[in-house]
Amino acid sequence: HPHDAGQVLDDLGIAVRVGHHCAWPLHRRFGIVATVRASFALYNTPAEVDALLAGVHEVRRFFQVGA
Secondary structure (H helix, E strand, O other): OOOOOOOOHOOOOOOEEEOOOHHHHHHHHHHOOEEEEEEOOOOOOOOHHHHHHHHHHHHHHOOOOOO
């Protein structure tokens, strides 16, 4: 569930948003409960992007997705 993934990322110090993101009709149309959204800005560093990618890998490992 996206909220579980968000919690794992939060535990790693990575801030993301989880939920419908003002797009509930789209989620309903595709049968998606919720999504995880990461946002970037000009001040984000390559190290922060790498941390997000490592966090996503940790989420996959934690929930045994694609193992």
